[in-house]
Amino acid sequence: MSAPVTRQTFDEVMVPNYAPAAFVPVKGEGSRLWDQQGKEYIDFASGIAVTSLGHLHPELTKVLHEQVDRLWHLSNTFTNEPALRLARRLTETTFAEKVFFCNSGAEANEAALKLARRYAFDHFGGSKTGIVSCKQAFHGRTLFTVSVGGQPKYTEGFAPLPGDLNHIEFNNLEAAEAAINAGTCAVIVEPVQGEGGVLPATKAYLQKLRELCDKHNALLIFDEVQIGVGRSGALYAYQAYGVTPDILTSAKALGNGFPVAAMLTSNKVAASFVVGTHGSTYGGNPLACCVADKVLELIDTPEVLDGVSKRHQLLKDGLAAINAKHGVFKEVRGMGLLIGAELQGAFHNKAKDIVNAAAKHGLMVLVAGTNVLRIVPSLVIPEADLQEGLARLDATIAELVTKAETAKQAQPA
Known part of the structure; x- marks a missing residue:
């Protein structure tokens, strides 16, 4: 049996042109993933807009298995x-x-x-x-x-x-x-x-x-x-x-x-x-x-394509609610389920910090440059998962805001 592999293995054997997350996902289903320790994540990244039907879609698995045998x-x-x-x-x-x-x-x-x-x-x-x-x-x-x-x-x-x-x-x-x-x-x-x-x-x-x-x-x-x-x-x-x-x-x-x-x-x-x-x-x-x-x-069905518009609005509304509390977004923009949230104030150019903190809250999200959060969930993400992902993003930003305020107060006058 081969030795176990971890995130540290990446640094040992892979060319250093990537800086992957600290955790290693090992299983996915729908819009959720689990890492080596069994921690669950809501997926707002979709492998950089790739897994648009979620992970392990049963109909895709079926046709692939059939072709594997041919x-x-x-x-x-x-x-x-x-x-x-x-x-x-x-x-x-x-x-x-x-x-x-x-x-x-x-x-x-x-x-x-x-x-x-x-x-x-x-x-x-x-x-x-x-x-x-x-x-x-x-x-x-x-x-x-x-x-x-x-x-x-x-x-x-x-x-x-x-x-x-x-x-x-x-x-x-x-x-x-x-x-x-x-x-x-x-x-x-x-x-x-x-x-x-x-x-x-x-x-x-x-x-x-x-x-x-x-x-x-x-x-x-x-x-x-x-x-x-x-x-x-x-x-x-x-x-x-x-x-x-x-x-x-x-x-x-x-x-x-x-x-x-x-x-x-x-x-x-x-x-x-x-x-x-x-x-x-x-x-x-x-x-x-x-x-x-x-x-x-x-x-290519009305159910999926029309559902993109509905989920787009749910995301925009959720991000607006987060911004109403924390004031971190200068602009939320995009098309369909490719959404960008441009950062401002204390979070300017700190998109990666939010991504890393979100992972600790069980949310996978992306950056688009240093100052934009990129949100690209599955096109068929259940509404409950969408809302849970937004709640985890809210908790992430609330924690970072609190830390920033605490650090500011600790500075000498």
């Missing part, structure tokens, strides 16, 4: 039934006519950006290579996607970076108009910036990007890795905004925890990815695709 892997030398069924469902429920499968949001965005440049090369020659993206965006950790993301803290030390990238202010129409031109091959945007602080795009901004891309023969890419698959209250956020991109990327909740991602596009654009131009050994894996197909079937 076929695990083929590679792209062959196709398989689960991948074909998933691709068909995606083309039937979105604008897309063609689908490319991979394993993560970064890979999907990498594929989208490569396709945009290849499409421009095929149709307009080799000089149309510019990519416009937004400051404080996040599109992945590959060298290409992290460079496109526009957050210097993630690119420091990795130079030389890919070129012909232009980062503009998010939601700034004038900046978009000035940046997008005949040399632009693509504009990539998150309908709701996640890592950048949970900032929803305005409809006017996305409409302007669509207009400018059409004017300059550039492709519009929507990165829906985090907001997609129901979290906005629509299956994909572009449907809620009424603005259709040329390429859309989807991951995270698509597999509810099983690694799978997709790039969606039209026949015309997809034609530039001829045989050999791009690929993925594991993309379209039968296990991943059977799970994702069931995820879409379960989420």
Whole structure:
């Protein structure tokens, strides 16, 4: 029998690019998790907006077990039934006519950006290579996607970076108009910036990007890795905004925890990815695709999507009540069940402190930068769990407020 593993084991054997929580979850069910000591947590993190149907969903477990007994892997030398069924469902429920499968949001965005440049090369020659993206965006950790993301803290030390990238202010129409031109091959945007602080795009901004891309023969890419698959209250956020991109990327909740991602596009654009131009050994894996197909079937229903709006309001009301008592939030914003609470006063830039303290109260929650709490529960979290999670957040903040006041009083006059 192997030796027991603990949080300390991480520091001993893992590369130190993460700083995980002090506890190790070992079991999950619905919107609750348990750690190695048996302590229970309400999950307001969902694996960073991944487990949108909760942990250990019985229907997902069932289809995965069935596929495990049939076929695990083929590679792209062959196709398989689960991948074909998933691709068909995606083309039937979105604008897309063609689908490319991979394993993560970064890979999907990498594929989208490569396709945009290849499409421009095929149709307009080799000089149309510019990519416009937004400051404080996040599109992945590959060298290409992290460079496109526009957050210097993630690119420091990795130079030389890919070129012909232009980062503009998010939601700034004038900046978009000035940046997008005949040399632009693509504009990539998150309908709701996640890592950048949970900032929803305005409809006017996305409409302007669509207009400018059409004017300059550039492709519009929507990165829906985090907001997609129901979290906005629509299956994909572009449907809620009424603005259709040329390429859309989807991951995270698509597999509810099983690694799978997709790039969606039209026949015309997809034609530039001829045989050999791009690929993925594991993309379209039968296990991943059977799970994702069931995820879409379960989420793309009025019951789930309409329920997002109800839970959004419950969360907003609960956070407003907490703020009425403690005054810690400057603004609560977001879309659907991607909520950001910007901090102020004594809690400015102390989002991580709240996350750590919340864990002690049995609540898992995230940050979006140093000054925003990010709340991304399951789309089907029971109302009782939602209210209990809010109560635990209230208790967390009350404790921190008391500690801050005590420390302040202890300071010499």
